[in-house]
Each structure stands twice: as structure tokens, then as C-alpha cells.
Amino acid sequence: MQLFHSCCGKGFDGKKKEKTEPSWRVFSLKELHAATNSFNYDNKLGEGRFGSVYWGQLWDGSQIAVKRLKAWSNREEIDFAVEVEILARIRHKNLLSVRGYCAEGQERLLVYEYMPNLSLVSHLHGQHSAECLLDLTKRMKIAITCAQAIAYLHHHATPHIVHGDVRASNVLLDSELEARVTDFGYGKLMPDDAEDAAAKAKSINAYLSPECVASGKESETGDVYSFGILLLVLVSGKRPMERINPTTTRGITEWVLPLVYERKFGEIVDQRLSGEHVEEKLKKVVLVGLMCAQTEPEKRPTMSEVVEMLINESKEKITELEANPLFKNPNSSSENDRELQVPEENSDVIAEENDDHQQQQQE
Numbered sequence: 001m002q003l004f005h006s007c008c009g010k011g012f013d014g015k016k017k018e019k020t021e022p023s024w025r026v027f028s029l030k031e032l033h034a035a036t037n038s039f040n041y042d043n044k045l046g047e048g049r050f051g052s053v054y055w056g057q058l059w060d061g062s063q064i065a066v067k068r069l070k071a072w073s074n075r076e077e078i079d080f081a082v083e084v085e086i087l088a089r090i091r092h093k094n095l096l097s098v099r100g101y102c103a104e105g106q107e108r109l110l111v112y113e114y115m116p117n118l119s120l121v122s123h124l125h126g127q128h129s130a131e132c133l134l135d136l137t138k139r140m141k142i143a144i145t146c147a148q149a150i151a152y153l154h155h156h157a158t159p160h161i162v163h164g165d166v167r168a169s170n171v172l173l174d175s176e177l178e179a180r181v182t183d184f185g186y187g188k189l190m191p192d193d194a195e196d197a198a199a200k201a202k203s204i205n206a207y208l209s210p211e212c213v214a215s216g217k218e219s220e221t222g223d224v225y226s227f228g229i230l231l232l233v234l235v236s237g238k239r240p241m242e243r244i245n246p247t248t249t250r251g252i253t254e255w256v257l258p259l260v261y262e263r264k265f266g267e268i269v270d271q272r273l274s275g276e277h278v279e280e281k282l283k284k285v286v287l288v289g290l291m292c293a294q295t296e297p298e299k300r301p302t303m304s305e306v307v308e309m310l311i312n313e314s315k316e317k318i319t320e321l322e323a324n325p326l327f328k329n330p331n332s333s334s335e336n337d338r339e340l341q342v343p344e345e346n347s348d349v350i351a352e353e354n355d356d357h358q359q360q361q362q363e
């Protein structure tokens with residue numbers, strides 16, 4: 001199908017795009033085979049719910065990541081192309097947009113710019129974690145720029161987009177360790193049979209809000225909840241769900257909240273970072289993370305408000321934030337009991353990032 005072969009440099013409506021903005025285009029299967037050494041196992045970067053990702057290099061030397069989608073072959077080429085084009089038009093400096101796609105025969109592939117520093121997960125818990133490349137400044141910047149990227153999807157993109165899968169493995173890092181949020185808008189692209197698999201995977205996703213788990217539906221407030229968990233993971237270096245004994249797991253909010261009641265912020269902060277200054281700065285991130293991860297969706301801030309809270313440097317703001325009833329110890333007041341849901345004990349799975357497969361690939 002040649003539908004969009006002539007679209008390079010133009011939007012769907014035919015208007016010229018900014019010259020400086022990298023444009024999307026259609027790739028041929030032959031070109032992607034050549035770039036990835038025929039999807040060689042050695043080129044494989046990892047595997048997610050929707051397929052495997054391969055590193056590749058184009059004829060001009062540029063590096064790409066190619067996501068080879070599984071179970072999409074029944075998706076009509078034209079529907080697929082239209083949906084990809086909508087996603088490809090979403091541009092923000094902290095979003096990793098689709099650079100192009102390939103739809104030939106049974107194959108459906110998405111092409112992205114290659115991110116040499118992989119994902120946030122590999123820096124917090126994976127192959128880069130020992131190097132501790134993410135200092136305080138970088139973590140603060142990642143928190144703010146990710147919030148801005150998601151706020152852009154919610155409030156400024158046309159159409160507005162619910163990310164639906166905000167988590168550390170979907171925050172990729174470029175050569176400067178700057179964040180690029182990826183994997184947004186997949187809900188629209190998915191065929192029905194893949195949706196079931198996705199729903200299953202999501203039911204064990206520790207980033208997912210209680211109402212999204214219950215309804216199976218994505219929402220902006222659900223994204224805010226997931227972003228709250230992401231902030232807590234970023235500050236603490238902990239996983240979103242940890243096994244505390246052979247039969248019990250504990251969600252990150254369940255661990256953080258009692259420490260916040262006692263104002264023991266130093267114990268929450270990743271021990272690889274140290275010092276008073278670090279604790280003070282990251283305190284705000286912890287508080288904002290908990291505000292986002294409240295059980296009741298209507299009590300969560302919007303992503304624009306989250307951005308505002310994160311960039312505001314004033315001490316008064318932090319004091320104001322800290323005075324929120326949410327951070328009062330329920331044992332010292334019967335009112336305003338815990339607003340945050342303490343995740344139920346789960347003896348079946350450690351609902352982590354689904355990143356075990358990823359780490360196996362990378363280590």
C-alpha cells in the first residue's frame with residue numbers, strides 16, 4: 001500500500017511542517033530488514049506486551065528502534081496507517097514520537113529514534129543502576145519533563161491523548177539522560193485480541209490506579225495515579241511493588257506513607273543520593289507523588305497542576321503541601337483517615353514493571 005509514501009514532510013492535511021522537525025515516513029520491510037540485520041537476535045533490545053524491539057541503523061547512519069508488533073496482522077493496513085499518523089503528529093521534546101511505520105503483508109512495525117541510555121528502569125534497577133548516573137539534578141529534571149510531556153498529551157495534543165501506561169520502563173533516556181516518554185496512545189492501535197492480553201498484563205501492573213484495574217478503562221486521572229507511583233519510584237529507587245516475605249508483597253505507597261507521617265524523608269530518598277539538600281528537594285516530589293496516587297480520582301491533581309507544583313521552588317508551597325490532611329498520621333486523628341489505598345496483599349505475583357524480561361534481555 002502506497003497510501004502515505006509521499007507524506008514525508010507533510011501532515012495528513014497536506015500542510016507543510018516545520019523544516020527542523022523530524023518528519024515521519026513509511027519504511028519498506030526490505031529497508032527495516034537491512035537496518036536490523038533481518039531482526040537478528042543480537043539486535044534485540046527487549047520485548048514488551050505488543051512485540052519485540054530491535055536496534056537498527058539506516059543507510060544514512062542514523063540509529064533506530066524498530067518495534068515488530070505481534071498479533072496485529074489482522075489490522076487493516078489503512079486503519080493502522082491512519083492511527084499511526086495521528087500518533088506521529090504528536091510532537092513534544094519529551095515525548096518519543098513515532099518516526100515511521102511499515103505495514104506490508106502480515107507485518108506491522110513501528111519505527112522510533114534509538115535512545116542509547118535505554119529506560120529509567122535500567123538506571124534504577126537494571127544494568128546501569130550500579131553506576132548511579134542519575135543524580136539529584138537529573139532526577140528532578142526527569143520528574144518535571146515527564147510531567148510536562150504527559151500534561152501535553154492531556155491538555156494540548158489534538159486529539160487529547162490518555163497515555164494509559166505511564167511507568168518507568170516507558171521513560172526512555174537520550175544521550176544526555178533527558179527523558180522521553182514513550183508508548184502512548186496504544187489503546188487506539190490495538191486489535192481486539194491483543195487488548196485481552198494487554199488487559200491481563202495490566203491487571204498485574206503496580207502503576208495502575210484501583211479504578212483502572214476495576215474497570216479496565218484508561219483515563220487521565222488514571223495517568224495521574226501512575227505518574228504519582230513513578231515519582232515515588234524515581235525518588236526512592238525502589239520498585240513499585242516489593243516482596244516483603246515469601247507470601248506477601250507491598251506497594252510503594254504503603255511503604256512511603258508511614259514514613260511521611262513521621263516526616264522521615266531521609267529514609268525514603270534513594271540511599272545512593274545523600275545529604276540534607278537532597279532530602280529537602282526530593283521531599284516535594286514525594287508529597288506530589290502521594291497527592292497523585294490517592295485512591296479517589298477526583299482528589300488527584302491534574303497533570304498541569306502537577307507540573308506547577310513540581311516547578312514551584314517556594315518554601316511556602318512545600319509547607320502548604322505538607323499541611324494537607326493526607327499527610328497526617330491517622331493514629332493521631334480519626335478524621336481524614338488514609339486517603340491512599342494501601343494495596344492489598346498479593347501472594348500470587350510481584351506486580352512489578354513487567355521488566356524482568358527486559359532485564360534478562362539487557363544483562
Ligand SMILES: Nc1ncnc2c1ncn2[C@@H]1O[C@H](COP(=O)(O)OP(=O)(O)OP(=O)(O)O)[C@@H](O)[C@H]1O
Nearest residue numbers: 045046047048049053065112113114115119169358
Ligand atoms: N526507542 C528505543 N530506544 C532504545 N530502547 C528502546 C526503545 N524502545 C524500546 N526500547 C527498549 O526495548 C524494550 C522493549 O520495549 P517495549 O516498549 O516493547 O516494552 P516495555 O515498555 O518494556 O513493556 P510494555 O510494552 O509492556 O509497556 C525495553 O527494554 C525498552 O527499553
